[in-house]
Ligand SMILES: [Zn+2]
């Protein structure tokens with residue numbers, strides 16, 4: 001089990017099943033030290049798939065109205081977990097890497113300095129980033145790392161593997177972490193060989209990584225059954241894991257918050 005889980009979703013993401021309180025309660029029951037709740041920017045709402053729209057593209061474009069300010073604003077500025085929870089909450093967001101535009105991600109700039117953790121991920125869906133072109137994918141990922149973000153979420157989707165040597169080197173230089181995502185492994189969404197390669201490159205460049213369940217249901221919180229064998233197989237050093245303990249997680253979050261805020265002032 002993860003002692004600090006750096007990625008999960010509440011009902012606010014619209015395709016996850018539990019409330020913030022239920023997720024925290026589960027983490028607390030498990031004795032976890034920390035939990036980052038990182039709901040999606042509303043550009044991703046998988047309920048659209050369930051509706052099986054014929055004109056999918058226009059349907060998506062019609063629905064995507066930008067970040068859900070009311071939810072994120074209240075979550076950041078007003079929400080406080082019950083004092084009975086021992087698990088520390090990190091307030092995060094998972095934004096999307098975009099196919100078009102001057103900005104490669106859709107994290108709202110007004111709030112980008114307020115989150116504890118900003119994940120940027122490729123979600124191969126209409127109007128987001130659907131390309132299979134590795135060099136274009138790599139270009140958008142490199143652009144994303146100029147933005148106020150902290151983590152590249154599930155970087156090696158099946159069929160969507162970027163140029164890992166370039167990406168990992170850039171992440172190390174920018175002090176951004178690469179994520180090792182348990183759901184991607186558990187639900188067979190990722191390329192195992194690419195993940196192994198990413199971990200070995202991270203060791204070579206001393207690029208830090210984060211571990212996450214990417215839970216969409218409370219019973220997935222803290223799960224790491226796909227992650228652990230890979231870490232052991234490559235002999236990944238603990239000190240390069242930013243959420244290896246609550247102290248390490250807090251240090252990383254504080255470091256990145258300062259960097260994000262300085263980027264926003266430029
Ligand atoms: Zn994601």
Ligand SMILES: [Zn+2]
Pocket residue numbers: 007008009094214
């Ligand atoms: Zn996610």
